[in-house]
Amino acid sequence: MLSNVPHIIAKLQGSLQAKDIDLASVSSMVVSTTKRLLELKEDGRNTSWYWKKRRRNSSQGVSTIPPSVIDHIHVMMESTELISTMSVFDPRHLPSTEEELSEYGMEQIKTLTDFYSVEQRINVGGDEGISQPDIEAKETESDWKLFRQ
Structure with missing residues (x-):
């Protein structure tokens, strides 16, 4: 077995x-x-x-x-769900119509910004600490709207 x-x-x-x-x-x-x-x-x-x-x-x-x-x-x-949301950056998943593209990826970007725009508890070499946010949520969502085009 x-x-x-x-x-x-x-x-x-x-x-x-x-x-x-x-x-x-x-x-x-x-x-x-x-x-x-x-x-x-x-x-x-x-x-x-x-x-x-x-x-x-x-x-x-x-x-x-x-x-x-x-x-x-x-x-x-x-964290497979979080990893899966990163597929939004894969061009193979881009929709074929302008209408679909207008809302494409907003849910995934929201999930990613919710995770990466807050402080995270980290452990490095046995020392615990708090990381600084990696991104600013509103700015990232705005950038995404331009980038996906």
């Missing part, structure tokens, strides 16, 4: 490191990977090996469930 886990993780890693990655698909890549890992976990629970090992370990007071790879992926990729 576990021999398939590295292959599934490597596929996600390769997709995330692709030169032509579409940031809009990052969230769905993570979801599909965790779904496949959950399926693999459930398939393993249906084997006689799993139940024999579980009975043997529970009689010894030992847990048979290792730290969750899926939980680790969720922690490491907790």
Whole structure:
């Protein structure tokens, strides 16, 4: 059962490191990977090996469930929604009509400005601090309206 886990993780890693990655698909890549890992976990629970090992370990007071790879992926990729909003800068997503372009990306820009225009709590080398905002929200939204044209 576990021999398939590295292959599934490597596929996600390769997709995330692709030169032509579409940031809009990052969230769905993570979801599909965790779904496949959950399926693999459930398939393993249906084997006689799993139940024999579980009975043997529970009689010894030992847990048979290792730290969750899926939980680790969720922690490491907790900002996939924020990353996905950056796809607004990818020209492949530009709409084809002037009408669609007039409102294109405003929701994503709002999400990004909400995040980057406030102070952030940071930890550098064990020292905690507060970062300065990276951008000014109103100015960025105004710049975006010009840039997308």
